[in-house]
Amino acid sequence: MQIYLPIAEVSVNLFTLLGLGGLVGLLSGMFGVGGGFLMTPLLFFIGIPPAVAVGTQANQIVASSFSGLLAHIQRRTVDFRMGLVLLSGGLVGSAMGVQLFKYLTALGQVELMVTLFYVVFLGAIGGLMFFESLRAIRATRGGKVPARKRHNWVHRMPLRMRFRVSNLYISVIPIIIIGVLVGVLAAVMGVGGGFIMLPAMIYILGMPTKVVVGTSLFQIIFVTAATSIMHAVENQTVDAMLALILLIGGVIGAQFGTRIGIRMKAEQLRILLAILVLVVSFKLAADLILTPSELYTLSEVN
Amino acid sequence: MRAVLVLLMMLATPSIGEEIVASMNQSQVSITADFQGSEIFIFGAVRRDEPLPDDASPLQVIIMVTGPVRTVIVRKKERRWGIWVNTESVQVDAAPSHYTIAATGPLDEILSATDQLRYNIGLDRLVRTVGEVNDTNDVPAFNEAVVRLRQRAGLYSEQDGLVDLQQETLFSTAIALPADLVEGDYTVRILLARDRTAIGVVDSVIAVRKAGLERWIYTMAHEQPLLYGILALLVALFAGWSASEIFRLFRR
Numbered sequence: 352m353q354i355y356l357p358i359a360e361v362s363v364n365l366f367t368l369l370g371l372g373g374l375v376g377l378l379s380g381m382f383g384v385g386g387g388f389l390m391t392p393l394l395f396f397i398g399i400p401p402a403v404a405v406g407t408q409a410n411q412i413v414a415s416s417f418s419g420l421l422a423h424i425q426r427r428t429v430d431f432r433m434g435l436v437l438l439s440g441g442l443v444g445s446a447m448g449v450q451l452f453k454y455l456t457a458l459g460q461v462e463l464m465v466t467l468f469y470v471v472f473l474g475a476i477g478g479l480m481f482f483e484s485l486r487a488i489r490a491t492r493g494g495k496v497p498a499r500k501r502h503n504w505v506h507r508m509p510l511r512m513r514f515r516v517s518n519l520y521i522s523v524i525p526i527i528i529i530g531v532l533v534g535v536l537a538a539v540m541g542v543g544g545g546f547i548m549l550p551a552m553i554y555i556l557g558m559p560t561k562v563v564v565g566t567s568l569f570q571i572i573f574v575t576a577a578t579s580i581m582h583a584v585e586n587q588t589v590d591a592m593l594a595l596i597l598l599i600g601g602v603i604g605a606q607f608g609t610r611i612g613i614r615m616k617a618e619q620l621r622i623l624l625a626i627l628v629l630v631v632s633f634k635l636a637a638d639l640i641l642t643p644s645e646l647y648t649l650s651e652v653n
Numbered sequence: 654m655r656a657v658l659v660l661l662m663m664l665a666t667p668s669i670g671e672e673i674v675a676s677m678n679q680s681q682v683s684i685t686a687d688f689q690g691s692e693i694f695i696f697g698a699v700r701r702d703e704p705l706p707d708d709a710s711p712l713q714v715i716i717m718v719t720g721p722v723r724t725v726i727v728r729k730k731e732r733r734w735g736i737w738v739n740t741e742s743v744q745v746d747a748a749p750s751h752y753t754i755a756a757t758g759p760l761d762e763i764l765s766a767t768d769q770l771r772y773n774i775g776l777d778r779l780v781r782t783v784g785e786v787n788d789t790n791d792v793p794a795f796n797e798a799v800v801r802l803r804q805r806a807g808l809y810s811e812q813d814g815l816v817d818l819q820q821e822t823l824f825s826t827a828i829a830l831p832a833d834l835v836e837g838d839y840t841v842r843i844l845l846a847r848d849r850t851a852i853g854v855v856d857s858v859i860a861v862r863k864a865g866l867e868r869w870i871y872t873m874a875h876e877q878p879l880l881y882g883i884l885a886l887l888v889a890l891f892a893g894w895s896a897s898e899i900f901r902l903f904r905r
Contacts, residue, residue: 352687353687353688353689353832354686354687355684355685355686355687355688355832355867357863357866357867357868357870357871357874358870358871358874360833360835360836361833362688362689362690362831362832362833410885410886410889411889413886413889413890413893414889414890414892414893414896415893415896416893417889417890417893417894417897418892418893418894418896418897418900419893419897420893421893421894421897422897422900460738460739462739463736463738463739576886579882579885579886579889580879580882580883580886581882582882583874583878583879583881583882583885584878584879584882587874587875587878589874589881589882589885590870591870591874591881591884591885591888592686592866592867592870594885594888594889595888595892598888598889598892599892602892602893602895602896602899605896606896606899606900606903609900638737639736639737640735640736640737642732642737643730643737645802646729646730646731646798647727647728647729647730647795647798647801647802648727648728648730648739648802649725649726649727649728649798649799649802649803650725650726650728
């Protein structure tokens with residue numbers, strides 16, 4: 352069954368979209384990330400114009416993250432104070448990102464920039480996570496629990512603040528910088544930034560793993576909500592019809608994903624996520640390097 | 654919906670007075686959410702004041718449907734620093750979003766190049782670039798790229814022999830409009846030719862409009878962007894909340 356998308360102005364198969372939403376929802380439920388890094392390239396692939404894919408994606412992440420956040424609030428695993436500090440940086444970053452996106456669109460290089468962002472960030476984070484979880488799996492086999500360094504350069508900077516839920520007393524400067532970076536990425540790549548936020552919170556800020564996912568979701572909702580509204584106002588690229596269909600698939604997929612995720616070990620999940628991230632990154636890198644079959648591309652001017 | 658549109662137009666012809674009387678099964682196409690594409694049936698007859706002379710060469714009919722013209726930016730990729738980057742670009746001013754041409758025979762055999770040019774017929778003449786804003790010298794290659802890419806996407810097509818002509822008088826064709834339609838006015842041009850010379854032309858319009866929910870979403874996104882953004886957000890939050898509630902019900 353074909354469905355016509357009013358903003359994208361293309362006709363796509365309803366079940367393809369539902370399936371796509373479901374698949375990404377499944378992975379997002381399993382790993383606790385928004386799944387935007389997968390969804391955006393997949394939307395490009397089925398013929399949604401890049402600008403619409405990025406703008407609409409932000410809106411869809413709000414839904415899946417909100418659903419996840421509510422579950423975490425019930426378990427009291429959200430550090431609201433940390434979330435608010437991250438958020439203050441995130442909103443600034445998001446505004447910068449939308450302007451950057453507009454500028455790149457006018458330049459005609461938005462596709463390249465988004466792909467480069469993906470390759471660099473996915474490659475780096477996927478690689479780091481892969482080796483870290485490999486080490487963790489080896490360590491658990493050896494029967495040792497790896498000790499994590501709790502204090503590094505981040506904790507010695509000025510403007511310190513106490514975060515009770517995370518059990519931390521650290522400077523707000525690195526937190527705000529992380530927030531800004533994730534905000535820019537969210538706007539330019541159309542992702543929530545979970546796959547960057549999660550490792551940054553664990554490895555740089557030293558937050559306990561159990562509050563990381565909920566806190567990251569809390570601030571991602573606000574950043575992506577702001578991004579989504581800015582895309583709607585500045586670029587008119589949010590396709591409500593597309594978002595709604597993706598949501599339905601995503602919500603159903605996330606249900607199954609969470610159940611699969613609960614049965615797996617943390618390191619196993621992390622290494623699977625790392626492999627997934629690396630595969631996406633390699634695929635995009637290959638597209639940049641291999642000779643394309645068609646050298647010309649069209650984009651309409653409104 | 655199925656309003657019948659009758660068109661009449663006369664064009665002075667050198668020898669015999671021939672006039673096109675044509676109609677389509679619909680003059681309006683509504684794009685709704687479940688729009689699957691549409692088939693336009695175009696038919697008509699040639700009216701003559703006097704019988705055809707015996708030595709008259711066969712009549713030919715060309716029918717074309719042209720979508721609204723939009724400006725398109727064509728970009729070319731080149732390898733820079735080892736990766737493929739968009740480099741040169743051309744702004745193509747006149748590229749219809751859709752183009753289908755059907756005729757009683759191969760275009761070049763039934764109409765002279767001069768008349769093809771005069772009546773704007775054929776894929777080669779479809780895409781034009783005006784203005785000097787381009788940073789490349791090879792504009793024709795960019796115009797050809799538009800035609801090639803849109804042909805591959807099924808937006809442009811040339812169909813020889815798809816117009817059915819009965820006894821030099823009655824003609825008909827069915828033109829398929831794909832599901833990926835762009836909103837706007839689509840021009841239908843019917844052209845009669847004899848001896849590779851155009852002897853009559855008639856134009857009419859099919860109005861393609863988004864309707865219902867599609868119309869509402871599109872209008873709101875452009876006229877009330879802030880409200881639209883907020884509304885889309887509320888829908889997303891509501892969906893997230895209902896998902897979480899359903900999760901809880903399942904857990905019990």
